[in-house]
Amino acid sequence: MNRLEKKLVKQVHGILAAQPYRTFKPKELAKQIRVSKPDYPAFRDMLKRLANEGKIAKYKSNHYGLMKRATVIEGVLHVKTQGYGFLITEEGEEDVFVSQKNMGVALNGDTVRVQLFAHTKGKSREGRVIEVVKRARRNIVGTFHRTRRFAFVEPDDLKITRDIFIHEGDTLNAKDGQK
Structure with a gap:
């Protein structure tokens, strides 16, 4: 800076x-x-x-x-097949809705920190992922695809609603259509 x-x-x-x-x-x-x-x-x-x-x-x-301490909570993200998710805390607090656009790079089952939005009367709590604390998994199974400019894996798990992009040097010689 x-x-x-x-x-x-x-x-x-x-x-x-x-x-x-x-x-x-x-x-x-x-x-x-x-x-x-x-x-x-x-x-x-x-x-x-x-x-x-x-x-x-x-x-x-x-x-x-300003960032207020009470506005950030930690829990496990449970993603629905439609792409949105809910943060579940260990304390058993009310679930926090996380829209697909506010999920960042978090995946189903990850332990994440979520910043809460200002609470609107009559609506459930809502927030956005600001940090992935711990990944729930190291491997993702899916179908490998290659285009002229990049490669990606289309996950088999329906709760992972976006493709995983692969750097050209990390493809391990995978062929288009391989699992």
Whole structure:
């Protein structure tokens, strides 16, 4: 992180700490810090990175705020064949809904940390995976496919709803259609 970025991070933390119960759109933060238009995409990427690192919180509707300890919980992710999942905690708390787009790289059975979104009255708790703590499995069985530019495995497990991309050097000479 360069000096300018460190300064921006400090300014963002200052704004969020001054109003800890409020969330901000990226443009609101950029305006308060006076980020120029050409620098805005890099600023937005910096906010995403800070959220992924758990240094600030990203809430629904692309809003950012302070990370509150109570907003992050750990448990086992149970994925449905439709692609969404539920976080089940050891404490037996209410399940947390995780949409497919908020699952990140987590797979069925993984132990994950989930950042909770602000609770909406009448709706179940919802969140997004911010970290895979422990993988439930090391191997995934599926059908190998190769295209001109990349290779991937289409998993047999219906609860894994996305293909697993394979780097060209890691194909182990597998042939298209092999298991």
